[in-house]
Amino acid sequence: MDTLDYAQEIVKELQGSVSGLNAGEGEAMAELLLCSGQIFVAGAGRSGLMGRAFAMRLMQAGQAAFVVGETVTPGIGPGDVLVLGSGSGETKGLVSMAEKAKAIGAAVVLVTVTPDSSLGRLADYIVKLPGSPKDQTGGSYATIQPMASLFEQTLLVFYDAVILRMMEQTGQTTGKMFGKHANLE
Secondary structure, eight states: OOHHHHHHHHHHHHHHHHOOOHHHHHHHHHHHHHOOOOOEESSSSHHHHHHHHHHHHHHTOOEEEEEOOTOOOOOTTTEEEEEOOOOOSOOOOHHHHHHHHHHHHHHHEEEOOSSHHHHHHOOOOEEOOOOOOTSSSSSOOSSSSSHHHHHHHHHHHHHHHHHHHHHHHOOOOOOOOHHTTTOOO
């Protein structure tokens, strides 16, 4: 296959993955985020990059959103939400974050391939994404892509769908959001 063939196969895989999402889980997450205090987002590796993109859109949509670990991130508290993206649900640093957030009284949302995981047992809300773990054993979806690429792509599409739903529910528009776009570049 050439690069165009690979790109077309990736889009087919992504279409199949997105068609397996549970609408109710996405709706519950959007509702929770709209009624929460501050929103904190975390993930490791590429999942963390998708989370950073999500936090940016949340901020542009008018939410108090922060990326865990940044120097300007405030402390989490009761009524706040921690959103974790983790395919395996076993990333030790994320487990520690979830434990701390719950001890403080914040809600924990997990977006994962593996709801029956350490993070899944800690989470208050779980969104299951179709996909395969990094080692591609035991996943719910076959992929030609390396490691967890399909999960990470589906994660970004899901996060963007949550943003669109929140925009719809709050009357937010792209024009209003553009006013919060970085302009110092």
